[in-house]
Ligand SMILES: Nc1ncnc2c1ncn2[C@@H]1O[C@H](COP(=O)(O)OP(=O)(O)O)[C@@H](O)[C@H]1O
Ligand SMILES: C[C@@](O)(CCOP(=O)(O)O)CC(=O)O
């Protein structure tokens with residue numbers, strides 16, 4: 001039996017970074033997914049292995065189950081129904097198992113995702129031999145939440161195979177978990193994100209788990225229903241960056257200028273709340289949609305200014321802002337910044353010709369543009385007889 005899981009990426013419409021410090025943020029899932037396929041192997045005592053294939057980066061890891069047991073069996077896993085944090089001692093044991101696999105120098109940033117995998121796997125499924133394959137539609141490390149989608153998809157596939165979650169394996173097509181299972185899955189995914197991000201707010205794994213659009217503050221989500229069509233152009237500057245380092249940078253700035261930064265975070269909190277209200281307020285006619293779009297643009301512009309204040313913008317992001325402004329379009333970075341992706345609001349009445357022109361100009365700078373559906377499904381799983 002093979003179980004497949006998929007989990008979407010996300011955009012943050014307002015509030016990234018500040019949300020780590022307790023402010024409100026607003027995020028939506030996008031129609032780009034990370035897929036995990038998990039096939040538990042029949043036991044063959046001499047050669048039981050856990051194999052992880054990361055297709056997007058052409059990497060394969062293979063550990064003898066005995067090696068993993070030597071390192072981690074004293075923790076007493078599996079404990080699928082009690083999400084736990086990976087201690088620093090355990091993290092070091094996991095890192096040693098990854099280092100033995102000789103990741104090429106250029107791909108060492110992937111070690112954090114592999115660590116999250118080993119922690120989630122052994123905690124949820126224990127020491128069963130299996131093959132796990134990962135593929136993704138998402139660019140990695142670009143602000144669209146690939147780390148969270150990965151952790152959510154891992155947790156969904158693992159929980160579906162564990163004894164804790166009862167799913168009807170005969171049902172066909174993509175299946176959604178029940179509310180209590182979603183909560184458990186989200187908690188496990190958060191533990192994985194902690195390994196990758198250091199200090200995540202939890203917004204990325206939460207929106208990837210539940211899908212649609214959410215308002216998020218201090219671990220609590222409120223589901224939001226948009227009353228207007230929302231179309232965003234996503235521009236990937238292709239400048240690589242690392243969320244963990246950017247989040248740590250904002251925390252250091254906060255230590256140096258705690259009073260000033262607390263005003264910045266308060267301002268972001270107000271912007272996110274107002275943005276959520278604007279999105280939800282009914283818009284009975286075209287005029288009111290236009291008025292709402294103008295408010296969203298102003299709020300995005302203000303949020304971008306505050307992200308600059310936090311030190312997470314980048315020359316490539318500023319180029320996108322300047323380029324889109326030539327067409328009277330407003331943009332802000334999304335995710336951790338420092339490069340990565342930028343959102344541009346595409347008003348409903350904007351002509352297709354202008355969209356084509358702005359995309360052509362952005363792509364001539366070496367950026368990559370995409371328009372993804374906003375607010376689709378969250379985590380889903382699918383069972384199939386293995387070939
Ligand atoms: N499909 C994938 N295959 C391998 N690793 C992945 C994948 N998706 C995410 N990762 C892990 O997540 C990291 C990127 O996370 P992060 O810096 O938070 O950026 P973002 O979440 O915005 O994409 C990668 O370096 C890698 O460790
Ligand atoms: C910067 C932050 O707000 C979002 C990070 O998103 P991403 O990993 O860049 O997709 C961090 C967080 O909320 O955990």
Ligand SMILES: [Mg+2]
Pocket residue numbers: 145146147148197204243
């Ligand atoms: Mg991330």
